[in-house]
Amino acid sequence: xxxxxxxxxxxxxxxxxxxxxxxxxxxxxxxxxxxxxxxxxxxxxxxxxxxxxxxxxxxxxxxxxxxxxxxxxxxxxxxxxxxxxxxxxxxxxxxxxxxxxxxxxxxxxxxxxxxxxxxxxxxxxxxxxxxxxxxxxxxxxxxxxxxxxxxxxxxxxxxxxxxxxxxxxxxxxxxxxxxxxxxxxxxxxxxxxxxxxxxxxxxxxxxxxxxxxxxxxxxxxxxxxxxxxxxxxxxxxxxxxxxxx
Numbered sequence: 001x002x003x004x005x006x007x008x009x010x011x012x013x014x015x016x017x018x019x020x021x022x023x024x025x026x027x028x029x030x031x032x033x034x035x036x037x038x039x040x041x042x043x044x045x046x047x048x049x050x051x052x053x054x055x056x057x058x059x060x061x062x063x064x065x066x067x068x069x070x071x072x073x074x075x076x077x078x079x080x081x082x083x084x085x086x087x088x089x090x091x092x093x094x095x096x097x098x099x100x101x102x103x104x105x106x107x108x109x110x111x112x113x114x115x116x117x118x119x120x121x122x123x124x125x126x127x128x129x130x131x132x133x134x135x136x137x138x139x140x141x142x143x144x145x146x147x148x149x150x151x152x153x154x155x156x157x158x159x160x161x162x163x164x165x166x167x168x169x170x171x172x173x174x175x176x177x178x179x180x181x182x183x184x185x186x187x188x189x190x191x192x193x194x195x196x197x198x199x200x201x202x203x204x205x206x207x208x209x210x211x212x213x214x215x216x217x218x219x220x221x222x223x224x225x226x227x228x229x230x231x232x233x234x235x236x237x238x239x240x241x242x243x244x245x
Contacts, residue, residue, distance in 0.1 A: 005044075010054065045061045046063055049068045051070045056082065058080055067090070072149060075229065105153045106157065112223040113133060140163045142189055143177075144228075145198060145228055146199075169182060193218060194221075196223065210224070210226060215241040
């Protein structure tokens with residue numbers, strides 16, 4: 001039997017799909033590279049490059065051997081019961097993705113730290129009263145989730161001058177920051193956190209983790225920035241906590 005070596009690109013965003021198809025066609029000229037929606041013999045497909053793929057896709061590929069997620073997370077793939085256990089799954093490790101998240105978090109931490117929302121409101125009201133903010137070293141930031149992106153974000157927040165700590169489920173060492181590990185350390189981590197940044201993945205253990213119990217352990221007036229998976233956040237609990245200060 002012929003070894004399945006064709007590559008299927010199945011990406012929800014059509015512009016990105018066309019770009020990936022064109023690039024793979026140049027990189028793998030000796031192989032058949034197929035784009036989602038084109039006619040293809042399913043038994044020839046050995047590899048799939050995916051993002052927001054259709055729910056039934058993996059069940060239609062009997063000879064699938066490998067899956068590449070073009071995102072950093074693979075939770076949507078792991079949740080698909082059509083993926084055979086023997087199929088290898090690879091996630092994207094992209095310096096540009098890490099840089100983009102670093103910039104995003106730095107932007108919003110600085111907005112919270114410098115009280116930018118309040119300044120904007122004063123400006124609209126033509127009120128030029130000064131707002132006093134502490135220097136970065138007096139502002140305690142906590143980062144939940146210290147994977148490749150989370151650790152990078154935490155280090156760069158520390159370089160800016162913030163007093164940064166991180167939390168993850170297992171012990172780890174990250175340059176420039178103190179790491180809290182395990183469930184038992186979570187209350188201590190949250191109690192010292194004035195700006196909380198979540199970069200948690202979506203797993204059975206983290207779904208709904210950003211909820212009332214966690215928010216009640218933060219100092220009154222703390223900020224929450226969820227840059228991780230949305231499934232980790234209980235929105236009604238967040239809204240209630242905001243209403244309560």
